[in-house]
Amino acid sequence: xxxxxxxxxxxxxxxxxxxxxxxxxxxxxxxxxxxxxxxxxxxxxxxxxxxxxxxxxxxxxxxxxxxxxxxxxxxxxxxxxxxxxxxxxxxxxxxxxxxxxxxxxxxxxxxxxxxxxxxxxxxxxxxxxxxxxxxxxxxxxxxxxxxxxxxxxxxxxxxxxxxxxxxxxxxxxxxxxxxxxxxxxxxxxxxxxxxxxxxxxxxxxxxxxxxxxxxxxxxxxxxxxxxxxxxxxxxxxxxxxxxxxxxxxxxxxxxxxxxxxxxxxxxxxxxxxxxxxxxxxxxxxxxxxxxxxxxxxxxxxxxxxxxxxxxxxxxxxxxxxxxxxxxxxxxxxxxxxxxxxxxxxxxxxxxxxxxxxx
Amino acid sequence: xxxxxxxxxxxxxxxxxxxxxxxxxxxxxxxxxxxxxxxxxxxxxxxxxxxxxxxxxxxxxxxxxxxxxxxxxxxxxxxxxxxxxxxxxxxxxxxxxxxxxxxxxxxxxxxxxxxxxxxxxxxxxxxxxxxxxxxxxxxxxxxxxxxxxxxxxxxxxxxxxxxxxxxxxxxxxxxxxxxxxxxxxxxxxxxxxxxxxxxxxxxxxxxxxxxxxxxxxxxxxxxxxxxxxxxxxxxxxxxxxxxxxxxxxxxxxxxxxxxxxxxxxxxxxxxxxxxxxxxxxxxxxxxxxxxxxxxxxxxxxxxxxxxxxxxxxxxxxxxxxxxxxxxxxxxxxxxxxxxxxxxxxxxxxxxxxxxxxxxxxxxxxxxxxxxxxxxxxxxxxxxxxxxxxxx
Numbered sequence: 001x002x003x004x005x006x007x008x009x010x011x012x013x014x015x016x017x018x019x020x021x022x023x024x025x026x027x028x029x030x031x032x033x034x035x036x037x038x039x040x041x042x043x044x045x046x047x048x049x050x051x052x053x054x055x056x057x058x059x060x061x062x063x064x065x066x067x068x069x070x071x072x073x074x075x076x077x078x079x080x081x082x083x084x085x086x087x088x089x090x091x092x093x094x095x096x097x098x099x100x101x102x103x104x105x106x107x108x109x110x111x112x113x114x115x116x117x118x119x120x121x122x123x124x125x126x127x128x129x130x131x132x133x134x135x136x137x138x139x140x141x142x143x144x145x146x147x148x149x150x151x152x153x154x155x156x157x158x159x160x161x162x163x164x165x166x167x168x169x170x171x172x173x174x175x176x177x178x179x180x181x182x183x184x185x186x187x188x189x190x191x192x193x194x195x196x197x198x199x200x201x202x203x204x205x206x207x208x209x210x211x212x213x214x215x216x217x218x219x220x221x222x223x224x225x226x227x228x229x230x231x232x233x234x235x236x237x238x239x240x241x242x243x244x245x246x247x248x249x250x251x252x253x254x255x256x257x258x259x260x261x262x263x264x265x266x267x268x269x270x271x272x273x274x275x276x277x278x279x280x281x282x283x284x285x286x287x288x289x290x291x292x293x294x295x296x297x298x299x300x301x302x303x304x305x306x307x308x309x310x311x312x313x314x315x316x317x318x319x320x321x322x323x324x325x326x327x328x329x330x331x332x333x334x335x336x337x338x339x340x341x342x343x344x345x346x347x348x349x350x351x352x353x354x355x356x357x358x
Numbered sequence: 359x360x361x362x363x364x365x366x367x368x369x370x371x372x373x374x375x376x377x378x379x380x381x382x383x384x385x386x387x388x389x390x391x392x393x394x395x396x397x398x399x400x401x402x403x404x405x406x407x408x409x410x411x412x413x414x415x416x417x418x419x420x421x422x423x424x425x426x427x428x429x430x431x432x433x434x435x436x437x438x439x440x441x442x443x444x445x446x447x448x449x450x451x452x453x454x455x456x457x458x459x460x461x462x463x464x465x466x467x468x469x470x471x472x473x474x475x476x477x478x479x480x481x482x483x484x485x486x487x488x489x490x491x492x493x494x495x496x497x498x499x500x501x502x503x504x505x506x507x508x509x510x511x512x513x514x515x516x517x518x519x520x521x522x523x524x525x526x527x528x529x530x531x532x533x534x535x536x537x538x539x540x541x542x543x544x545x546x547x548x549x550x551x552x553x554x555x556x557x558x559x560x561x562x563x564x565x566x567x568x569x570x571x572x573x574x575x576x577x578x579x580x581x582x583x584x585x586x587x588x589x590x591x592x593x594x595x596x597x598x599x600x601x602x603x604x605x606x607x608x609x610x611x612x613x614x615x616x617x618x619x620x621x622x623x624x625x626x627x628x629x630x631x632x633x634x635x636x637x638x639x640x641x642x643x644x645x646x647x648x649x650x651x652x653x654x655x656x657x658x659x660x661x662x663x664x665x666x667x668x669x670x671x672x673x674x675x676x677x678x679x680x681x682x683x684x685x686x687x688x689x690x691x692x693x694x695x696x697x698x699x700x701x702x703x704x705x706x707x708x709x710x711x712x713x714x715x716x717x718x719x720x721x722x723x724x725x726x727x728x729x730x731x732x733x734x735x736x737x738x739x740x741x742x743x744x745x746x747x748x749x
Contacts, residue, residue: 067672067675069668072692109745113669113742116738116744116745117673117741118673118738
């Protein structure tokens with residue numbers, strides 16, 4: 001096959017490209033320029049969008065002996081991921097930009113362009129399994145598993161995707177990179193949100209959304225217990241940084257229960273008030289088989305790196321509803337709910353949707 | 359492989375390569391006083407004379423440098439500094455909107471760091487400068503202009519400028535005129551003295567010599583403040599141990615390129631015309647850019663409506679065809695060509711462009727390979743471009 005390997009400059013995508021070459025594919029490497037004003041050097045372990053990363057990717061492509069190009073996706077990324085990220089926070093939700101990037105950029109804008117240019121598939125260094133059965137499964141490396149942020153992909157997108165790393169642990173990938181002479185073998189993992197170089201998400205949002213002072217209200221008493229400078233700075237389940245003026249009457253810690261953009265109010269309450277058992281979600285995809293007619297017993301994951309809980313999931317064309325078998329705390333609108341079917345060969349992604357209410 | 363990117367760099371001539379290897383085997387620093395040093399010095403000075411003779415300059419006007427970018431920077435910054443030192447309000451630098459970045463960015467640097475004022479001469483739709491615009495510029499700012507710089511021939515669209523006319527206008531006002539002749543030497547007749555320019559940039563690797571060696575021809579009465587300080591090896595204007603082997607090979611290449619220019623230009627222009635004609639047949643909507651008559655013999659430059667040059671390059675590269683989008687890269691991301699924008703092209707047309715440049719090793723088979731691959735590449739690139747969401 002003629003395949004396009006998306007190469008971030010990190011060790012995973014470099015080894016994924018190497019494995020695609022070894023599998024006999026005709027591989028072309030592409031680095032996606034996502035930042036409008038890229039920094040020259042990486043600072044710490046953040047981000048993946050500096051010129052240094054681009055050069056690392058090019059060097060890896062050289063070592064593999066494959067053509068290499070840089071594709072400018074900065075405008076698309078800005079519109080579909082960064083603006084969306086800001087708008088979601090402004091709407092009181094908690095977005096996952098990696099998921100959105102997969103949905104809109106890597107497996108949409110990039111994949112579509114690749115297909116138009118005559119490529120058959122896109123290869124990435126995501127840690128997830130996608131075998132001949134077409135099912136997306138968790139990586140063997142549970143700590144590095146990225147199936148959660150890939151679960152948004154449709155059948156058509158998965159059919160044109162190759163994830164060569166799903167059967168390997170991160171340690172194995174690094175060892176293989178060293179064996180193959182790839183200089184990125186020891187490169188630190190990237191963390192956090194790639195377009196917020198200093199890791200200061202609040203500051204990033206404040207710059208874009210400005211100050212919007214409002215009240216912090218206690219859910220039990222209805223009393224105003226504090227103020228905030230922007231409701232977008234809060235996430236459901238958050239405990240730290242609330243800066244309440246007065247302690248709650250019951251003396252127990254308070255958590256963010258909900259954010260109401262219309263009134264610019266942050267509602268706080270005790271931990272048990274965070275517990276939800278019923279989750280509703282929109283924009284469902286279902287790739288683990290034919291869409292079921294009735295409830296399906298499965299496990300659901302409600303945030304990246306979150307625990308799974310048993311649930312009964314019902315899905316139709318417009319939405320998804322999950323009845324959790326035990327309550328979960330801190331379920332935030334905007335995050336994805338991903339349904340998995342436990343399987344000894346790797347838990348299978350059944351489907352996913354964007355949480356609207358819990 | 360069909361190599362259609364000779365304007366980026368062209369293969370070394372056999373005689374230049376042989377001269378390089380033979381000289382590189384010899385020990386000797388041209389600044390040393392002993393026999394080995396004298397031998398190296400002799401090679402350098404013989405080369406200086408050959409370059410001077412080939413380009414219509416005096417040997418004392420040849421300053422060897424590390425290549426085109428250094429020569430351009432030395433001419434623009436060096437002459438600016440020297441002229442401003444003579445008169446403090448002489449801070450205007452006049453260039454054109456289609457210069458290479460080695461000139462444009464040097465001017466920008468002077469503006470940002472040295473208080474210079476930039477005057478930018480426009481071009482017409484084929485990328486050609488109008489000497490009358492320079493006349494008007496100098497009539498307005500004459501005394502305050504430190505240096506005028508305009509390229510002999512454009513590296514992207516191949517348009518050859520009326521350099522002698524421009525130089526004459528500058529001379530009327532007593533302002534030094536520099537020309538970047540990197541793309542011109544060996545392609546069109548270039549004579550330093552006859553052209554009337556005060557400074558001329560030439561580099562080795564565009565004409566069959568090695569990369570990393572070139573020269574600035576600088577008239578004896580034009581002062582330039584050095585960029586590099588040290589031993590003062592080249593007329594106290596340029597320091598650094600002379601690259602004897604590189605200089606020898608450069609001189610061999612310059613001499614050969616100039617000597618063979620007429621025959622070369624006739625052969626390559628005929629091949630280029632065939633390429634243009636066949637591209638037009640294969641892709642009738644294509645737009646041919648640059649001056650149709652006054653252009654470099656090896657240059658063919660097109661816009662492919664509805665395509666992105668980047669996508670075409672990738673697709674042609676996969677078929678073993680090397681060409682260029684001709685545009686500068688910023689962070690590895692192609693920017694729309696400032697040359698095409700200056701010629702009045704819109705962003706889409708600028709981004710849809712590809713440059714094919716022929717050279718001394720080009721054959722009809724290269725053109726055949728391009729024509730065989732081009733229609734399918736254009737078709738695919740169109741499909742890819744159609745995916746772009748309208749903005």
